[in-house]
Amino acid sequence: MSLRPHIIKRVLLGQPIPTSEERHQRLSKKTALSIFSSDPISSSAYATEEILVVLVGAGVVLSRASLYISMVIAVLLAIVILSYQQTIRAYPNGGGSYIVSTANLGRAPGLVAATALMIDYVMTVAVSVAAGVAAVTSALPAAYPYRVIISVVVIALVALVNLRGVRESGRVFMAPTYGFVIMAGGLIIVGIVRYFTGSLHSATAGPALPGNGLGMLGFFLLLRAFTAGCTTLTGTEAISNGVPAFKPPESRNAAITLGIMGIILGSLLLGITYLSQALHLVPSTEQTILSQLGRAVYGNGSFLYYMLQVATMAILFLAGNTSFADFPRLSYILARDGLMPRQFMNRGDKLAFSNGIIGLAVLSITIVVIFGANVTRMIPLYAVGVFVSFTLSQAGMVVHWYRLRTDGWRRRAIMNGVGSVATAIVAGMQMVTKFTEGAFIVLIAGALLVFIFDRISRHYQRISRILSPERIDRSHLSSIARSRPRTTVILFVSQVNELTARAIAMGHAIAPDDFRAVNISSDPDQADRLLETWEDTELGVPLTVVESPFREFVRPAVEYIQSLEPSPSHSVTVIIPEFIVEHWWEHVLHNQNALRLKAALLGLPWVVVTSVPFHIGRSDAEAAEMQGN
Amino acid sequence: MTDIRITVVLFVSQVSTLIARPLAYGSSLAADRFEAVTVSSDSAATQRLRKDWAALGIDVPLVIIWSEGGEFLRPAIKYVRSLRPAADHSVLVLIPELVARHWYETILHNHAGALLMAALWEIPWVIVVSIPVRLDAKPNSQDSE
Incomplete structure (x- = not known):
């Protein structure tokens, strides 16, 4: 074999890292916040838009409705976060829904959780990158026709950065999360101030506000809008998956980071939604809601506006990056348990799970290309997987507390139980309301994945039974x-x-x-x-x-x-x-x-x-x- | 014709039907030395292997290499490279290959062996011997006389 592939690898990836260096690759809370919470926080960039798309799509702009909807979402967020903080403390080795489900609910629910998570991770990359590119095209409309190509290139670059190792990508991306929080937070504060001092006007003279007699139609509409807005919660499980990456004490640091993240996310969602409905913003294909808000509050074409768009793009790309940490970690765990081919257990030269990274890049690029890098069209596939895994994980936690019955277990079990029921309801709503828009794809893909995992698992089990030392006839073996x-x-x-x-x-x-x-x-x-x-x-x-x-x-x-x-x-x-x-x-x-x-x-x-x-x-x-x- | 000294190496991880034939084959070669090597990061598994190996009662020595992070390839290659004391030595590495009955089995197995093979190709004095092993429902049937 020629030497060329090795030289290319060395040039792209740099020197290999010995395994003893692994401990130094751990993350501080500050760095971890920027990596792991980028996904959930970045959801605030497009969640409001999804709510408004549903409301406006029905022909009405319900003035206060979007705000109330986002308040309910914030409550749901709080429930899920409190619930996951318990999970983090109970499972310091991470692994999230798959591990919790398999350990407490059994093999079949574990398979479903694994499938839901994998779909979630792939869609996170696809949606986040597409939304980040949308931020770019909102600022530079000339780039709009190229959004698919740009998205594909971005995904490839992120994959490459990840093949180089965690620490480097952590340092490179610390600025975007904090940058976005500052710019978006500033947007909300400045926006509110300007609105109440009267220097901010509605972007458009919105359609007339409807009366109270909306009836059943209105109720289902609100439900659909709420379901769409639940995409805010996507990514909250990221931290519980990545607990081992924190510096010791891992559980405590992870739980604290999760809490901080929740507060930031909730605030951003409420703020952006409030301002959007106050200004009667309407979603459009060429300008995201956030961009419209930015133009209104910071000034059209101003320096702050462009900073906002850059920060939005950066945090969204970083959110996609989160999956490149979690998907390979999950495939490693699944391969170790015999659900996936053993190749996914390989650590490359940089202590990264190279096969998982490459697999994720290929899948997410495929999705982006199929859906034309359109965020709204991809959302139906996104949230279903997330909420299914939430449900299974929290249900598993209820069983966990019940089995352990330590002090205060009832309180904890109720907490997780409430969370599980809430997310189960939302998951059902996601599947029903968005079925024809794409949720059926998740159902099919999910069933297929569960089937494949099951077959692979049975195969490896069969082989290991055949090879197991207890089964063989020892004297026969030694005579051979x-x-x-x-x-x-x-x-x-x-x-x-x-x-x-x-x-x-x-x-x-x-x-x-x-x-x-x-x-x-x-x-x-x-x-x-x-x-x-x-x-x-x-x-x-x-x-x-x-x-x-x-x-x-x-x-x-x-x-x-x-x-x-x-x-x-x-x-x-x-x-x-x-x-x-x-x-x-x-x-x-x-x-x-x-x-x-x-x-x-x-x-x-x-x-x-x-x-x-x-x-x-x-x-x-x-x-x-x-x-x- | 110059006389080449030969060392034969078989990498193992557990005592199973997979290694029976490679062991038989390795012993049948007129080599100067034949040894089994395991790359280990789990001491409990290694203890078990040691016991099982002794129970086999064959006079093939088992060499244990410790690997901190659970890596296999790099310590394995390093060990193979250390086996050449002189220029007229060659090392034969036996690699059992599971014969796939179905197409998907080729994806699920043998990749570790394939990686090892690819890495060993770089070394001029290493020869790779690929030994096909068939896994049937009855594990001993393929070796029945």
């Missing part, structure tokens, strides 16, 4: 291990040269008694010449010529091997020289026959393939080109 089967070693040759000599030396060393060189020949004259050269060179090893009238190589080779009757007491070893060349494409050129022979031999019982590497330079490669039949 002690049996020394006869070995015949075969080397396929077509010329006499230095490589042939080296391979023969190798084969002879491992089986001096039965080593044969074989030539598959389709040209009798060539075969005769080879035999002559062979005897002249006195290699000390017999050469067998096998005729192949149809210029084939692999089939006659396999037939010859089978004619030796490989069996448990007589194994056949086939030496296949592989040329290690400078360029990757040369590998395919030179090793054609070798690759095909290997593939054909893999299925044969009691035939062993030995790959002998020959490192050659370019001139040797040209000479060796004649080697293949």
Whole structure:
């Protein structure tokens, strides 16, 4: 194999980190707040918009409704946060809904929770990046047609940064969270001040406010708007998943950070919603609500406005980044439990779970492309997964407290129980109200994932049962291990040269008694010449010529091997020289026959393939080109 | 023809049907040394392995390498590199390959072996031997006489 891929990897990723460095990669509360709370806080950038989209879409702008809806959402947020603080304390090793559900509710609910979480993480990246790009296009409308490409590029870059290791991405992104909180917080404060001092006017003269007689239609509308606004809560579980990343004492720091985050998020949601309805803002495709608010409060095209948009974009991209910490961590846990292929347990050079990172990038890019980087269209897929995992996690906690029955367990169980019921109701509402808009996709994808996880899990369990030391017949095993089967070693040759000599030396060393060189020949004259050269060179090893009238190589080779009757007491070893060349494409050129022979031999019982590497330079490669039949 | 000295290495993690054939094969080669190597980060599992290994009653030594963070590849490669005291030595690494009956099994297994194989290719004096192992419902059937 050539060295090129390794060089590229080194250039992109830098030096590998030894595992002993892992502890130093932990996060302080300040840094953790900026990484883990970016997702929930960033939801405030588009939550209000989603509420208004529903209300306005029905043709009315209900003046105070959006505000009341956001108050209810804030209460729900408080409940969920208090509930998760308990989870953090009970599970300091993190893992979130999957671990809590599996441990307390059983395997099947655990599978569902795992599925819900994975969907949640993928959608977090897709929605956050798309919303961040929307902030950019609101400030620079000329970029609007390119939003899909920009989103894809951003996701790829974030993935790359994550492959380099947690600490670096933490430092790089500390500014955006605090930047957004300051700019958006400032927006709200300045906005309220200006509104009450009369220097802020409605952006548009909104449609006439309706009376009180809305009836049932109005109620369902409010329900839908509330359901849409619940997207605010997406991301609140991030901290409970990432508890191990905090500096010790991990649980306490994580719980505190979660609380601070909740207060910030709730305040932002209420503030933005209040101002939006006070100014009668209407959602539009080209300008996000936040951007409209920014233009109104900070001034159209002012420096502060652009700062707001930049901060919005930055925190949203950072929110997407959160998933790149959590998704691979979750896949590692799932792989460890045998629900996913073991490749997801690999830590790359930078202590990052590389396969998880790459998988997440591919999935989220696919979603973004399919939905055209449109946030509103992606929301239906987003919140369902989140609320299902909330429900399972809190239900699991109720069982947890019930089992432990320590002091005050009833209080805690009720807390988690209320949270679980509340989120279950919202999850149901999400599925029902948004079913045709995309929630059905989640249902299908979720069922498919659960099915796949289940099958993989059963497969690994079956294999480990077969391999388990208790099951095997120990004496049988050791008698096999002690049996020394006869070995015949075969080397396929077509010329006499230095490589042939080296391979023969190798084969002879491992089986001096039965080593044969074989030539598959389709040209009798060539075969005769080879035999002559062979005897002249006195290699000390017999050469067998096998005729192949149809210029084939692999089939006659396999037939010859089978004619030796490989069996448990007589194994056949086939030496296949592989040329290690400078360029990757040369590998395919030179090793054609070798690759095909290997593939054909893999299925044969009691035939062993030995790959002998020959490192050659370019001139040797040209000479060796004649080697293949 | 120069005489090449050969050391044969088999990486193991537990005593199972997977290693029976590679052990038999390795013992059948006319090598100067044949040893089994485990890269370990869990001392309880390693204790179990030691016991099971002794119970096997074969005279293949078990070498234990400690790896702090649960890494496999780097300590394994480092050990293999340390095995070459002189120029005329070669090292054969036996890698059991589960023969996949269904397409999805190729994704679920063998990737550790494939990674090891790819890493070992870089070393000129290491030879990789791939030993196919079939896993049927009856674990001993493929080895019945």
